[in-house]
Amino acid sequence: xxxxxNQNYKGHGLSKGKEREQxxxxxxxxxxxNTLMDVLRHRPGWVEVKDEGEWDFYWCDVSWxxxxxxxxxxxxxxxxxxxxxxxxxxxxxYMVKNLKRFRKQLEREAGKLEAAKCDFFPKTFxxxxxxxxxxxxxRKNPGITWIMKPVARSQGKGIFLFRRLKDIMDWRKGxxxxxxxxxxxxxxxxxxxxxxxHDARSSDDQKDEIPVENYVAQRYIENxxxxxxxxxxxxxxxxxxxxxxLRAWLYRDGFARxxxxxxxxxxxxxQYVHLTNVAVQKTSPDYHPKKGCKWMLQRFRQYLASKHxxxxxxxxxxxxxxxxxxxxxxxxxxxxxxxxxxxxxGYDILIDxxxxxxxxxxxxxxxxxxxxxxxxxxxxxxxxxxxHVVDMEARLTGREKRVGGFDLMWNDGPVSxxxxxxxxxxMGNFVANTHLVGCxxxxxxxxxxxxxxxxxxxxxLRLRS
Amino acid sequence: xxxxxxxxxxxxxxxxxxxxxxxxxxxxxxxxxxxxLARKRPVGEQKELxxxxxxxxxxxxxxxLFRPVYAPKDFLEVLxxxxxxxxxxxxxxxxxxxxxxxxxxxxxxxxxxxxxxFVELGLTTGQLGIDDSTQVPPELFENEHVRIGQKxxxxxxxAAAQQYIRQGSPTALxxxxxxxxxxxxSQPEELLYYEQLKTNVIQHDLxxxxxxxxxxxxxxxxxxxxxxxxxxxxxxxxxxxxxxxxLGHFAYNSASPPKSYIRGKLGLEEYAVFYPPNGVxxxxxxxxxxxxxxxxxxEPSKLYQIFREMYVRFFFRLHSISSHPxxxxxxxxxxxxxxxxxxxxxxxxxREIGAQPLRISFKWMxxxxxxxxxxxxxLLLWDRILGYNSxxxxxxxxxxxxxxxxxxxxxxxxxAAAEAVLADxxxxxxxxxxxxxxxxxxx
Numbered sequence: 001x002x003x004x005x006n007q008n009y010k011g012h013g014l015s016k017g018k019e020r021e022q023x024x025x026x027x028x029x030x031x032x033x034n035t036l037m038d039v040l041r042h043r044p045g046w047v048e049v050k051d052e053g054e055w056d057f058y059w060c061d062v063s064w065x066x067x068x069x070x071x072x073x074x075x076x077x078x079x080x081x082x083x084x085x086x087x088x089x090x091x092x093x094y095m096v097k098n099l100k101r102f103r104k105q106l107e108r109e110a111g112k113l114e115a116a117k118c119d120f121f122p123k124t125f126x127x128x129x130x131x132x133x134x135x136x137x138x139r140k141n142p143g144i145t146w147i148m149k150p151v152a153r154s155q156g157k158g159i160f161l162f163r164r165l166k167d168i169m170d171w172r173k174g175x176x177x178x179x180x181x182x183x184x185x186x187x188x189x190x191x192x193x194x195x196x197x198h199d200a201r202s203s204d205d206q207k208d209e210i211p212v213e214n215y216v217a218q219r220y221i222e223n224x225x226x227x228x229x230x231x232x233x234x235x236x237x238x239x240x241x242x243x244x245x246l247r248a249w250l251y252r253d254g255f256a257r258x259x260x261x262x263x264x265x266x267x268x269x270x271q272y273v274h275l276t277n278v279a280v281q282k283t284s285p286d287y288h289p290k291k292g293c294k295w296m297l298q299r300f301r302q303y304l305a306s307k308h309x310x311x312x313x314x315x316x317x318x319x320x321x322x323x324x325x326x327x328x329x330x331x332x333x334x335x336x337x338x339x340x341x342x343x344x345x346g347y348d349i350l351i352d353x354x355x356x357x358x359x360x361x362x363x364x365x366x367x368x369x370x371x372x373x374x375x376x377x378x379x380x381x382x383x384x385x386x387x388h389v390v391d392m393e394a395r396l397t398g399r400e401k402r403v404g405g406f407d408l409m410w411n412d413g414p415v416s417x418x419x420x421x422x423x424x425x426x427m428g429n430f431v432a433n434t435h436l437v438g439c440x441x442x443x444x445x446x447x448x449x450x451x452x453x454x455x456x457x458x459x460x461l462r463l464r465s
Numbered sequence: 466x467x468x469x470x471x472x473x474x475x476x477x478x479x480x481x482x483x484x485x486x487x488x489x490x491x492x493x494x495x496x497x498x499x500x501x502l503a504r505k506r507p508v509g510e511q512k513e514l515x516x517x518x519x520x521x522x523x524x525x526x527x528x529x530l531f532r533p534v535y536a537p538k539d540f541l542e543v544l545x546x547x548x549x550x551x552x553x554x555x556x557x558x559x560x561x562x563x564x565x566x567x568x569x570x571x572x573x574x575x576x577x578x579x580x581x582x583f584v585e586l587g588l589t590t591g592q593l594g595i596d597d598s599t600q601v602p603p604e605l606f607e608n609e610h611v612r613i614g615q616k617x618x619x620x621x622x623x624a625a626a627q628q629y630i631r632q633g634s635p636t637a638l639x640x641x642x643x644x645x646x647x648x649x650x651s652q653p654e655e656l657l658y659y660e661q662l663k664t665n666v667i668q669h670d671l672x673x674x675x676x677x678x679x680x681x682x683x684x685x686x687x688x689x690x691x692x693x694x695x696x697x698x699x700x701x702x703x704x705x706x707x708x709x710x711x712l713g714h715f716a717y718n719s720a721s722p723p724k725s726y727i728r729g730k731l732g733l734e735e736y737a738v739f740y741p742p743n744g745v746x747x748x749x750x751x752x753x754x755x756x757x758x759x760x761x762x763x764e765p766s767k768l769y770q771i772f773r774e775m776y777v778r779f780f781f782r783l784h785s786i787s788s789h790p791x792x793x794x795x796x797x798x799x800x801x802x803x804x805x806x807x808x809x810x811x812x813x814x815x816r817e818i819g820a821q822p823l824r825i826s827f828k829w830m831x832x833x834x835x836x837x838x839x840x841x842x843x844l845l846l847w848d849r850i851l852g853y854n855s856x857x858x859x860x861x862x863x864x865x866x867x868x869x870x871x872x873x874x875x876x877x878x879x880x881a882a883a884e885a886v887l888a889d890x891x892x893x894x895x896x897x898x899x900x901x902x903x904x905x906x907x908x
Contacts, residue, residue, distance in 0.1 A: 228693035228695065228759070229520060230693060262696070293692070305636045306636045306637065307763065374689065
């Protein structure tokens with residue numbers, strides 16, 4: 001049960017030592033009207049609560065979390081779908097800082113080779129505070145392309161590419177310029193704590209000062225792997241059940257998102273070419289919703305295997321495993337590991353022509369809206385399995401290495417599968433306990449007609465008209 | 466010599482009149498839209514096309530006035546009406562009467578003959594598509610099979626490759642194996658020839674090009690998986706239309722290339738040209754023959770050669786009327802006979818509710834299942850087409866699909882409902898289906 005703090009209440013909380021009891025019904029709450037709602041409503045024994053009712057499970061959005069988490073009391077069994085300061089991982093500037101710090105630590109403790117495993121993030125500089133560092137790097141590499149991204153926005157908004165410092169000057173004079181007094185001004189209102197974590201600004205703090213939107217300038221990957229002449233990125237799902245100790249699950253399925261237009265470096269201004277977010281693609285004039293520009297990961301694996309052979313594909317996927325683990329380790333000490341929290345992250349990975357994976361960003365609220373029947377099935381299975389792992393029904397023994405489509409990737413240490421020789425036909429088995437292949441779950445529930453489908457349809461119609 | 470193309474006269478006649486219809490349809494479209502069959506592009510347009518060569522899919526020409534010249538179901542109607550004038554069917558219905566749509570007496574294999582023909586698909590032989598699943602330890606079959614495949618490739622033995630591939634091809638070796646079996650080399654002359662075709666495309670515009678555009682936009686571009694390869698499809702198909710070397714296959718194809726005459730010189734042979742230059746008029750769904758190949762081949766001239774060879778060896782038989790055992794007529798008859806003989810209850814039930822099975826399975830066979838099966842399954846199926854040098858497996862698979870979903874099909878009461886049961890084949894695993902149907906069903 002959950003209620004605002006400091007209210008009188010009767011009842012008992014479960015003490016730490018007790019076994020978790022089976023509950024007769026689980027009260028859930030969420031504001032999302034998409035696949036998640038379908039999954040929650042269909043789950044046996046789960047009842048929806050509205051408005052101010054008490055809940056056992058809340059799939060909340062991050063703004064609610066920011067405003068209410070600190071004043072909400074939760075019983076032992078209660079679960080909520082975000083960590084208090086997830087932004088340490090998901091805001092681009094914090095993630096970079098955490099990763100850089102972790103890398104230094106690794107170098108000290110384990111040497112350069114181990115630290116080099118953290119080199120999956122393109123060189124990034126926070127603006128405006130690291131502007132001079134950026135300029136130094138910029139001058140060392142004339143002619144390369146950079147990408148400017150707002151730190152906290154999603155769906156591809158506010159992003160642009162540039163090659164000349166002049167372009168940044170113009171940009172400063174444009175939107176950001178009005179708000180910044182000078183590029184040498186002190187950094188934005190985030191105070192850095194001794195542990196290295198950051199405080200988020202709350203809406204109150206912002207009233208008194210000039211609102212500043214932080215950007216990061218990042219080296220643009222100019223040689224992305226192309227399929228059919230198109231750029232794409234991979235969306236992979238990682239479920240973190242706790243940070244201390246670090247327990248993370250990797251979902252076996254995901255998808256590749258294609259840009260609708262052909263890739264060329266000559267068209268920097270065409271943001272449709274370079275951004276593979278479905279949200280941006282939807283507004284491209286070429287976009288036809290029926291086309292759906294996604295390939296399930298299974299298909300992508302097969303394509304790569306037939307082109308490069310199964311060993312190369314295995315290497316790629318184990319490099320990706322490395323990205324997930326290292327990125328989570330880098331924020332392990334700063335994220336508040338509240339036992340009530342879990343989080344389903346959407347990782348965006350870009351592959352370059354040498355088959356090296358790069359981390360683009362981590363999303364704390366990956367889209368759960370389905371864009372096609374196949375997508376709906378993926379997301380439904382994903383969410384159902386997430387709820388299985390969260391295990392409100394107290395059915396798991398705690399020794400499982402696989403639950404539904406989730407493989408236990410890290411359990412305070414690497415997790416190994418039962419040993420088996422590598423599979424050469426390209427269909428993928430790893431030595432590690434991860435299996436980024438597809439799951440062949442055949443969902444009988446049609447997606448057309450569900451509330452999620454309706455909201456997707458209306459979003460398409462709105463954009464097209 | 467006509468009999469090399471097709472020995473049976475009535476078949477030749479039927480193909481001839483079908484061709485006349487197609488040509489008439491094409492000509493009337495031409496006249497209606499006042500578009501010439503061919504025209505030379507002005508220089509500016511040529512330059513533009515050359516720049517856009519790798520992204521022709523971004524073009525959105527107005528294709529609303531174009532219609533495909535014909536669709537598979539039009540062709541099916543023609544096949545249904547085929548009759549052998551020498552054959553007396555008799556009015557009495559006996560248990561021998563064929564209850565299906567195809568009413569011509571061609572010889573087709575029965576299950577014992579098919580078991581012999583497809584002996585390598587038997588239960589005791591290892592298969593890719595079955596014995597490489599994750600539950601089976603690779604030492605049992607897979608590792609050895611891969612090793613043999615590598616050896617076959619190293620020795621460049623085309624005949625051995627064909628035998629080998631009957632058990633399926635490992636993903637990593639497939640592109641090379643197919644090239645070996647189809648005798649595709651990477652000679653510089655071939656690359657030059659492709660470049661010449663490309664130049665041809667740049668310089669001249671054909672009416673058929675618009676039909677190709679339309680087909681790609683309607684089929685492959687809308688496919689969840691093949692949309693990515695849209696540009697390659699144009700690069701292949703536009704060149705294909707201009708490739709006169711394809712005319713060679715008409716020596717053994719019952720079809721003949723449409724002839725067109727220079728304006729004003731109708732009937733004068735010196736002024737006859739084949740139109741399109743390769744003699745093949747695309748129909749609705751034609752681009753799906755190319756789409757799966759994009760998975761394997763990424764270099765346009767290689768992709769082109771593979772497709773062209775696949776077409777002149779196999780695919781042409783799927784849309785011309787002939788008595789060849791791999792021709793579409795035989796495939797339809799094989800399918801119906803298998804169903805009627807081994808699943809009589811199902812066949813009879815579907816017939817009663819007005820859902821003749823061939824009406825549903827025809828489109829699968831005409832397209833060699835492209836766009837209906839998942840790509841990896843489709844490639845396993847096409848492995849066997851190459852291995853056995855026959856398209857009969859398409860008919861067997863179609864029957865196996867019906868057998869697999871027989872329980873649901875017995876419960877439907879309309880054609881639409883039957884279509885719905887069979888609408889989605891993307892989850893099917895072809896090799897187990899084929900094995901069970903041929904080798905594990907009590908007959």
